[in-house]
Amino acid sequence: MSAAIPPPIVNLLLDGLPRTERNRLMPHCEPVQLLFGSVLCEPDQPFRYLYFPLTGFISLVTTLGQHRPLELGLIGNEGMLGATLALGIHAAPSRAVVQGSGSALRISATQLRQTLRECPGLQRTLQRYLYVMLTQLTQNAACGHxxxxxxxxxxxxxxxxxxxxxxxxxxxxxxxxxxxxxxxxxxxxxxxxxxxxxxxxxxxxxxxxxxxxxxxxxACECYAALCASYARLLAAPAALTS
Missing domain, CATH: 1.10.10.10 (Winged helix-like DNA-binding domain superfamily/Winged helix DNA-binding domain)
Structure with missing residues (x-):
């Protein structure tokens, strides 16, 4: 008996969109390869492209003075790079570096801004994702202390x-x-x-x-807390806005 073929890896934010909005967005997304060490954006610089990782993953880092970079969070196929566009903010808040090579879907910032105006479900999804990213940042700060x-x-x-x-x-x-x-x-x-x-x-x-x-x-308790936060986003997103 042959082994079962694993299901394809999808981006969970895109996969959770209403079908009509996903069908409207996907033609504007192009598959790209994320190469280890590539810098995708710099702080305070406008986004050119936004990324929905599939098998690659991205590290968000910040620096203070002469200190070494500090990682703030990770983005894999549960999220996206550039969700702050949903708040009307066009500049990147931190540096983004590819930490794990792999595939992603890429869309231009101009096209995503236009699609956000046409797709209220996408707007809500990205706002919920930003809530979860804020949770990750606060959890990381407490964990490090x-x-x-x-x-x-x-x-x-x-x-x-x-x-x-x-x-x-x-x-x-x-x-x-x-x-x-x-x-x-x-x-x-x-x-x-x-x-x-x-x-x-x-x-x-x-x-x-x-x-x-x-x-x-x-692992410390923070891992389970972050998993619970993502589960609320993906399994019951309405709970975050009620």
Whole structure:
């Protein structure tokens, strides 16, 4: 018996639109490949294109003075880059860098602004998504202040795992340190502890998730909180506007 063919990966925001609006929007979206390390936008610069990731994922980062970049959040196929256009704001709030190579759908900012005027369902969906992104930012701020490095690392690995659609992906010590806002030595100790518990395998930046349920148990409470927020967006979006 042949193995079942997995369903195609879709962008969940687009997939949740009313069919008439999705049919109106999709002809203006073009498939593109997101290449690791590519900068898609810079802070305070106007968006040229907006991205709906499919298999790739995007890191939002900020910098302060001479400090190293700090990651604010991740965008995978649960969301999009450029949702602030739904608020009438055309400039990017932060730098966006491709952290995971893969596919995406791209639309020009001009076309999306026009489509937003024609599609109230798309407008509501992006506004709800912005609410969830705000939740992610506030959760990340509290997590970075109160939680230890090891459970925070477990949480970020789970978030990356969700968006990579694979059990293995590439994350350097340097990137993980920037992601968590800690020294590389702290990442080395935390990753070593997770590997010792046989939850992950980590070698030269190559990470393999060995025990997903064990990693969830090792993560701080913030991962479950963020998953619940996304579930409310996707499963019962009306709850966010009632």
């Amino acid at each position: 109160f939680h230890e490095v090891e459970p925070r690392l477990a949480r970020w690995l789970l978030m990356t795992h969700d968006r990579a659609h694979a059990d293995h992906f590439y994350l350097t010590h340097e990137y993980l340190a920037d992601m968590l806002g800690v020294r590389r030595s702290g990442v080395t100790i935390a990753a070593g502890a997770l590997q010792l518990r046989q939850l992950i395998h980590y070698s030269r930046g190559q990470i393999t998730i060995l025990d997903r349920s064990g990693l969830e148990a090792a």
